[in-house]
Amino acid sequence: MAIAQSQNDNGAHFDLLVIGAGISGIGAARHLRQRWPERSVAVLEAMDGFGGTWWTHRYPGARSDSDLYTYGYAFKPWTGSAIATADEIRRYLADTIAENGLAPLIRYGHRVLSADWSSTQRRWTLRIARKAQGDVLTLTTGFLWMCAGYYDHGQPYTPAWPGLERFQGHVVHPQHWPEDLDCTGRRVVVIGSGATAATLIPALAERVAHVTMLQRSPTFFSALPRAHPLEAPLRALDLPPAWTHEILRRAHIARNSEVVRMSFERPEELRANLLQQARAQLPEGFDVDRHFNPRYRSWQQRVAVVPDGDLFAAIRSGKASVVTDGIECFDAGGIRLASGAQLPADVVVTATGFELQVLGGVPFGIDGVPVDFTQRLTWRGIMLEGLPNLAYVMGYFRSSWTLRLDLVCELVCRVLQHMQDAGHAVVAPRLRAEDAGMPRLPWMDPQNFNAGYILRAQHRMFRQGDRDPWRHNLEYQDERSALPAVRPDDSTLAYR
Known part of the structure; x- marks a missing residue:
């Protein structure tokens, strides 16, 4: 069930802003609230309720395709059947929201129209369409965390069949x-x-x-x-x-x-x-x-x-x-x-699949110049080369999405803690001298994974390199020890 919102946030500033109230956004918000209860946090959700995939998919028999012991959060035990229905997953997410006091943070029917970074103000400015009010408001944030999943909820993929x-x-x-x-x-x-x-x-x-x-x-x-x-x-x-x-x-x-x-x-x-x-x-x-x-x-x-x-x-x-x-x-x-x-x-x-979407389909800019994602490298599948104070969540293809979410949340929170401790306002991935001639490879190697939605979207996705930390789409068994070992003061992260 969605929770009615009445906030009048036009012009408001938040320390931390999460986009999406699906399993990723709820998990990210819980980590942020646990670490920094004193900081201002909001979650913007374009749909009318929480759940993401589990809000969108209402067809008969909708259920998980992963076991809930790994698809559920590490911090919240799952007590039901390993394969759960969509309704059971929504109840689990509702309990997570209630137990962690997240309901006041979530703004439903808030669709992000654009996000632009100001180098002088050191913040993101977001234009947001509010469904209930029928208006457009502006919010700013010091750090933006994209948790909108990886496909277009509004426009699925349907081939053009004759007749x-x-x-x-x-x-x-x-x-x-x-x-x-x-x-x-x-x-x-x-x-x-x-x-x-x-x-x-x-x-x-x-x-x-x-x-x-x-x-x-x-x-x-x-x-x-x-x-x-x-x-x-x-x-x-x-x-x-x-x-x-x-x-x-x-x-x-x-x-x-x-x-x-x-x-x-x-x-x-x-x-x-x-x-x-x-x-x-x-x-x-x-x-x-x-x-x-x-x-x-x-x-x-x-x-x-x-x-x-x-x-x-x-x-x-x-x-x-x-x-x-x-x-x-x-x-x-x-x-x-x-x-x-x-x-x-x-x-x-x-049931012909979906359309892959880059960071929720939001147009991004830096100081008014549009960001071309195809010219950006991913940093560990979590941040993007040259984009300040921005993180995103992308899960695994062969393991439960949430296994990676847990790892990503811990690493992003370590980076944010380092910024706070060192007095930094800005962080962005940067290439080292030895990375200058590195090839910019497709977002996904088809020899690794070649589902139709991947191949259809390669031309608009960001790129990866041939070495760490510029690779992504690794397996859980590789990252379960590698990501916790990443130091926030890594030389590929530039702070100021």
Whole structure:
């Protein structure tokens, strides 16, 4: 539930300003409030409530694709099922807000229109559109922390299919699921086979006439049990929740780290393992190689979780099916496939992904000159070359987002503490002399990770170097010791 706001902040200055009230922004605000209760902090959220992804996604069956022992915060034990529903995650975030007194800090319906740094005033000036008031206000801050996630909540990705306007059924994207959409007894086609489709299809299969997952190419799925083998024995011991949480958190980290390591060192062994999980739960004679054996290396794109094999169970029941084919065009009654087959549909769900966004889509400037992010290097995936008093949060692709959030929050707070202790007003990453000729590489190496939303956005993302601290997109097992060891007085951080 959103909390009504009545602040009249026009012209106000905040010591620290957080953009976004999803899991990143709430976590960042908690760290700031714990460290500096005396400093002025505000959180600006463009939507009408907290949760970010979990506010946007209201489609049937919406749930986590990561275990909550690692997706939850290190500072707040998770006590529910490892795989949680969107409602359960929102309740967890609501409890975090209440327990840490964060509600008065959050301004909902506040969308940042622009952010400009003044070198003389040593502060950021933000123009903000307020939804409820229908006006634009100005705020300033000494330090800006971008926690708006990595995709556009308002504009998802939908390909331009020929003839879509001729389709007489209902077309919906999961990011914009209508509350009044009733799929009962209808024929549903879900286009796409990523984590959203894997979540949506088992939930729809319970009440539709039939649901078809239409994919252009296969995706890897992991059909592990919903609960970790240690979960039941630990709960039987009636341990303090913090103990159980920490043990299960470490167990999930260890298991995921081993899978990630296999994806690099023994990818074909991991492929065989994932395909065997599918074969064991699909009907005899099902063409697993055609529908569930991707061309790419395992974990070169995200491995979608289907807890207890719920997607495979829907296929076994006959209420769901998989079609691997291209789309030639839409017509009034459904989709004509590249193979010539016709796929009838009453409802088409375009689970085709999202659009990656640079720092919440906010235009940035320095002394009135627009910032071109493609000319900036990332500093450890946390700050940007030459941008003063600015941090951002970007999580992992192969591990829970929040594992990196915890590490980033600790490091940003150490930098802020160093500024306070040394009397500095400004910090910005700078290149060393030995970095002058360093190549500026793409934001993501496609050989590392090549999901469609990554490849579509490379041309507008910032860059990385070929050495620390100018690299990012590392793995948790690399950063869990590396980031805590970073000193705030590192030579690549310039203070004044």
